[in-house]
Amino acid sequence: GKDHAAKAALFGIQQGSLDKEIRAASAEALIEIGFDGYAIGGLAVGEGQEAMFDVLDYAPGQLPADKPRYLMGVGKPDDLVGAVERGVDMFDCVLPSRSGRNGQAFTTRGALNIRNAKFAEDLAPLDEDCSCSVCTNHSRAYLHHLIRAKEILGAMLMTEHNIAYYQTLMAGMRGAIVEGSFADFAKNFRTAYLNP
Template sequence: MAKRFSFTIDATDGRARTGRIEMLRGDIRTPAFMPVGTAATVKAMKPETVRATGADIILGNTYHLMLRPGAERVARLGGLHKFMNWDRPILTDSGGYQVMSLSDLRKLTEKGVEFRSHIDGSKHMLTPERSMEIQRLLGSDIVMAFDECPRADRPRDEIAASMEMSMRWAKRSRDGFDAGGEHAERAALFGIQQGALDEELRKISAEKLTDIGFDGYAIGGLAVGEGQEAMFATLEFAPQQLPQDRPRYLMGVGKPDDLVGAVERGVDMFDCVLPSRSGRNGQAFTWNGPLNLRNARFAEDQEPLDARCSCSVCSTYSRAYLHHLNKAGEILGAMLMTEHNIAFYQQLMQTMRDAIGAGWFATFAADFRRDYLGSGE
């Protein structure tokens, strides 16, 4: 019988790990990249196309779905999987990050966050308990605890106070999730480590989360403007502070070289809007670095986007045609570029899984950085 949730590490190479998460709706190979389906859609892609790229799991956004079409409506329509025609695991974020970004539209208290919708100005209250309820109504497979995500440049005492409140919210999230009946019996709950760039605060956060107990643990509060060097410095210690036998999820990351560096430091799961957003704006990721297909130099270039890529876009269309679609503002351009980028990210994850399993991840990482950072635009 399929398991509610289990995590197996199949191989390690240095700190890098490869394995799998087993869930009722299917296995998730790690390291894993989750395409972001903010409003029940990975923009410019059909769900079956997303799956065909190799994605095992996607991410949905609690904040956007609670506002439109509404969690209760999604539940009445059979849940998020049926609603968007995706039969594999879905992770939903808690809504905390989006709400915290509405600095002019929200009020933060111990109870939760009161905010006004960016769509119509209507007033809402999001608490740990309500976040768990929304994610239950959506029917997500991996539920994220509700937290606050402070910027790294805030004073240390403010970051410490925010982290402590997030840990109290984590306990309330745990209690709210456990009260979810049948959903709690088939879904998983992840806690979120906070503490910005501070090693001591992150250690305290990790200890409190471990005491509460979660199926997996996310590293929050990074990729919020601190830069890659500071992020990597934090990842030298943050993953190691979390339980070694549970998956570690770095939220909101990132560029291809971010993913390689984070896997090198022991991270197992990622999500980011970058491949789809970049695709809609004419940027393609390749093994030799990113390309801006709106550049005039591609107007008569009959080569594929990336000769090393096995996706259907690279095997079918030329750079010249993609340049034309992007310059003309054709919808097909956004569709094809996004498909390639998502496929490239999945190929990158598979290559890392293979390299870890074979014990040559360090060689792969050095070769990747030489090619990707050395000759891109």
Template sequence: MTRFDFNIHATDGAARTGVIRMQRGDIRTPAFMPVGTAATVKAMRPAEVRASGAEIILGNTYHLMLRPTAERIARLGGLHKFMGWERPILTDSGGFQVMSLGALSKLTEDGVTFASHLDGSKHLITPERSMEIQRLLGSDIVMAFDECTPYPATRVQAESSMLRSMRWAQRSRDGFDSGIDHASRSALFGIQQGSTFEDLRAVSAAKLIDIGFDGYAIGGLAVGEGQAAMFSVLDYAPGQLPADRPRYLMGVGKPDDIVGAVERGIDMFDCVLPTRSGRTGQAFTHAGPINLRNARFAEDEAPLDATCACPVCKTNSRAYIHHLIKSSEILGAMLMTEHNVWFYQQLMAGLRAAIAAGELTKFANDFRAQYGAR
């Protein structure tokens, strides 16, 4: 069985489409990974997530280590069995969450000590512990433990943070390799840092390549810098990483962010936006996002998106979903989330087809023109 293999089938400019092959199934790229923070893609059953076209989901190391704990999940057969998802799972390292705790966390060369947001209990995550947690979960794609550089950062701050992440990357590599049973069937991704400084990102990429990873993530973006600054980094950062390995842009994003990032050579994405928006009344459509809480939808008999092929748009009106949301009915969040996840997966399918046909520029321009038309 193939542990990890990435084949590029077609390119269009900097964009690529291909397939990642792993023991639990193939992942067509560019791919969007719905976020299953606490062993669930919120408001959706695994079969519904799979029906949308999703081939891989993301699990959250920080939340799962606290509740129900990685050790308990391991005793119960691993994360796939625990949540009923048989296909690949990527787990983040926990670094972003513990860094975001701010005053509740303390960073040292060893790792990060933090207080649980659940009960205040103290925990330490090191690169080695992060690898252990992800091994206990049974992750298919493991992320190296890194320091997520805040934005804005001075050059001195960005360099210091990046270099620490590179030291942690080596420790993550060593810790991952020590779990022989896990390393024989899973993949490890390194994370490039360097904020918005091109030369620092070049140093980071070189150090990661020297260590050697199955894939490479671009970290430290989607942290408040705005789309223009993000795209400016993506104009060069993907090209600093190996062309024959997947490139993963962490925590992105909005549909137009994804289209622009694919044009710049990104292969993998994750974001809580489609599920979080679904729970708060926002639906993504080809004409842009709409807020179903708005009174103008109270008697609107149209589907959420007339061009969408999802089950929600086939059978439910905007008026009905508006009613559910205004009534605080759970079904409203479920239907909205299902539609949004389908919307993202249909977008990825369209991007893959456009790259394969050599028509990405037209697809992207048409999408942007329609998406911003409201």
């Protein structure tokens, strides 16, 4: 409805697992009610990226293009790029913070685990292409030490970088869409991220 739009946005959640017809029926019923935005539910529950992308090849198209389409609980950086490519506008996910706490950093050249012994004396930043305060001020070696020593500051700094990385990735995708260069953006992202 429209009455609550000033204070909050109410989203309807499309269900239907991996079934195109059930998702179509679900979308139709939601559209009849009318929402501020539409979520794509029932994915990112263990089906794998290929099966998820198969659904995303049609699910966003079953929902109104003039309302935000939100993919729930996704995901890894390459999941986000592939989902935006297929028409998704919004995400939520614990991954940047949960992975950060566990020592995993997302970088332009793929994910890395800072606990790995090879980072013990590595004075480079987590991500050379990242301008966040963690990458500006701290080395991989320091973060390796903090995480290994179970210092809470390690979890905080790793999380801060990961959130900055995700924000930069999403801003990059928005900019590329505005410029009409999303295909190039996605290609360059995959070249660097998946084949570092």
